[in-house]
Amino acid sequence: MLNYFLFLVISFVMFAIGAYGLLSKRNMIRMLLSAEVMFNSALLTLLVLAATADPIRGGVVALIAIGVSATEIGVMISVGILFFKVRGEIDVYKLSKSREQKSRRLKT
Amino acid sequence: MIDIIVFAILGTLAIAFSLLVVEHRSLVYGAISLGFLGIVNAALFALIGFTFIALFHLAVYVGAGVVFILFSVTMFREIPTVEIRVKRIALVIVTLIAISLAAIFWPYSNISVVAQSISYRELSKVFTEDYWFPFLVTTIALVTTLIEGITLARREAR
Structure with missing residues (x-):
């Protein structure tokens, strides 16, 4: 019989790796991939908690979460492609810098 | 015993792929x-007994x-972006998050996970009767995407 906590440990480690990637990377797609690692960890936690409480409702919420995640991937990739088409890069640091410059120019 | 070995292999693979x-x-x-x-995660879901969710996830x-x-x-050109020098701070923050999460769930460490047998009829009933609105919103979001x-x-580049 498996211990509940073992699953959560795996999930926390995955969450920590994803959060590290999200905080330390500048590439938009890499940030999306890190967020997806965090999503996988959250889904595992949800199902482990649901297995000990209410499996049916937990399962339904997991199904909806997977659907929403697929949507999120679509939106983020589309935004990334658009940025790449317009600016030729997907470095979020440079993108935010160019936005600041633009707002400064508008003020003056 | 076999489930512990399978879990150990899947857990190690999950962490290794996350790092990759x-x-x-x-x-x-x-x-x-x-x-x-995603495949390893689906196998973990199946191990808990959520076979249908595992298939949907796959x-x-x-x-x-x-x-x-x-x-x-x-489609993207690979740009080697120079990462911000926040790696150490990020590492500290992330370690703190992981420790605090472990501390929160530590009281529940004695509970065992038993593989669930879910009735798909009941699942679909709950899905269509109680969760029809989130389902509708998700469908609209997918169509919008x-x-x-x-x-x-x-759209053509200017």
Whole structure:
């Protein structure tokens, strides 16, 4: 019989790796991939908690979460492609810098 | 005993693929690792007894989402971006998050997970009767994403 906590440990480690990637990377797609690692960890936690409480409702919420995640991937990739088409890069640091410059120019 | 060995292998693979997703130099290999992470995660779901969710995860998340990322990533030129020097701070924050999460769930460490046998009839009943509105919103969001994808693909660069 498996211990509940073992699953959560795996999930926390995955969450920590994803959060590290999200905080330390500048590439938009890499940030999306890190967020997806965090999503996988959250889904595992949800199902482990649901297995000990209410499996049916937990399962339904997991199904909806997977659907929403697929949507999120679509939106983020589309935004990334658009940025790449317009600016030729997907470095979020440079993108935010160019936005600041633009707002400064508008003020003056 | 077998389930513990299977769990140990799956857990190790999950962590290894997570590290590859975040740290691999190539975006394409990162996306492929995310696909493998999805497969390993689905196997973990099946181990708890959520076989249907595991199949859905494989079909929708790995089969559609991750493959979409993979095909899109091949369109980008690989730019070696210089990372911000916040790696150490990020590492400290993340370690603190992991420790605090472990501390929160430590009281529940004696509970065992038993493989669930879910009635699909009941699941579909709950899905259509109690969760019809979130289902509707998710469907609309998916259709909107489809329209958005088509619009952006047809948009020409100025």
